[in-house]
Amino acid sequence: MKIDNKLIKELREKTGAGIVDVKKALEETKGDAKKAIEALRKKGEEIAAKKQTREISQGMIACYVHNDNKSASLVELNCETDFVAKNKEFKELGKNLAMQVVAMDPQYLSPENVPDEVLDKEKEIIKEQLEKENKPAEIIDKIVKGKINKFYEEVCLLKQSYIKEDKKKIEDLITEKIAKLGENIKVSRFVKYSL
Numbered sequence: 001m002k003i004d005n006k007l008i009k010e011l012r013e014k015t016g017a018g019i020v021d022v023k024k025a026l027e028e029t030k031g032d033a034k035k036a037i038e039a040l041r042k043k044g045e046e047i048a049a050k051k052q053t054r055e056i057s058q059g060m061i062a063c064y065v066h067n068d069n070k071s072a073s074l075v076e077l078n079c080e081t082d083f084v085a086k087n088k089e090f091k092e093l094g095k096n097l098a099m100q101v102v103a104m105d106p107q108y109l110s111p112e113n114v115p116d117e118v119l120d121k122e123k124e125i126i127k128e129q130l131e132k133e134n135k136p137a138e139i140i141d142k143i144v145k146g147k148i149n150k151f152y153e154e155v156c157l158l159k160q161s162y163i164k165e166d167k168k169k170i171e172d173l174i175t176e177k178i179a180k181l182g183e184n185i186k187v188s189r190f191v192k193y194s195l
Contacts, residue, residue: 062094070195073101106157
């Protein structure tokens with residue numbers, strides 16, 4: 001099957017994948033662009049998973065000041081090499097993450113960073129609400145688990161929906177950049193300032 005060069009170029013721009021990978025994905029999916037993008041994303045996630053074990057010692061401190069000058073944030077974003085740290089896309093990622101922190105006010109980086117006492121208190125509140133609603137005991141644990149996942153999406157930066165593309169989580173955005181830039185990328189810490 002002959003694949004149109006225009007379609008290859010279009011998918012390359014959308015995914016950041018190489019020409020050979022895009023062409024192979026299109027051939028495997030018989031020219032179906034949606035399925036090819038899905039296949040490329042899966043391949044990118046596999047590549048990113050391999051790279052996430054590599055050491056990161058370079059990076060940047062990204063900052064964002066909201067246009068009302070009443071809130072700002074700093075985000076430490078790390079990568080493996082100075083070359084990627086100076087890359088335009090890496091810098092843009094840092095700026096977008098700093099903007100995310102100002103807009104969505106995460107309290108923690110990931111679920112692992114949420115203190116046990118905060119998590120226990122949240123579970124206790126949820127259980128009390130469910131008991132008042134007379135929910136059956138056997139489904140309370142399932143509901144609590146779902147509500148805790150929702151809690152993580154609100155308070156953990158990596159679990160939040162990306163403000164510029166709400167169907168994408170921040171952790172997915174970072175995974176895409178790892179696959180595209182070819183290096184491990186990690187948010188080490190962040191802080192938000194408000195007047």
